[in-house]
Amino acid sequence: MRSALSAKLSENSLMVVEALSLESNKTKDFKKILSDLGFTGRVLVVDSSENKNLSLSSRNLPKVKLVPGTGEVKLVPGTGVNIFDVVNSNVLLFSRDSILQIQEVLGR
Numbered sequence: 001m002r003s004a005l006s007a008k009l010s011e012n013s014l015m016v017v018e019a020l021s022l023e024s025n026k027t028k029d030f031k032k033i034l035s036d037l038g039f040t041g042r043v044l045v046v047d048s049s050e051n052k053n054l055s056l057s058s059r060n061l062p063k064v065k066l067v068p069g070t071g072e073v074k075l076v077p078g079t080g081v082n083i084f085d086v087v088n089s090n091v092l093l094f095s096r097d098s099i100l101q102i103q104e105v106l107g108r
Contacts, residue, residue, distance in 0.1 A: 003107055004086045014092045016099050020047045025056035034064070041090030047079055048098035065089070
């Protein structure tokens, strides 16, 4: 996982934002945000907080996958960030809290 994240970072395919808060749950608003950031292709969005607007606005975009961060959120097997999603995505978008959780887990 460390190698895959490092590779994405060196390719400038990893972005960390302060928060992934959206004012509305409209897909076109989230799609505009992604295009404004210059994201094309498959996008992996990782957010550690419960974000209903983000969940609703991203679910209709076929090339966008929203997953919860790690830590307490990963109570159900098969949820959270995994190596397949990281490698299979063109771009990774993390909230600040989620990347800190992943850093903590990988630092162990």
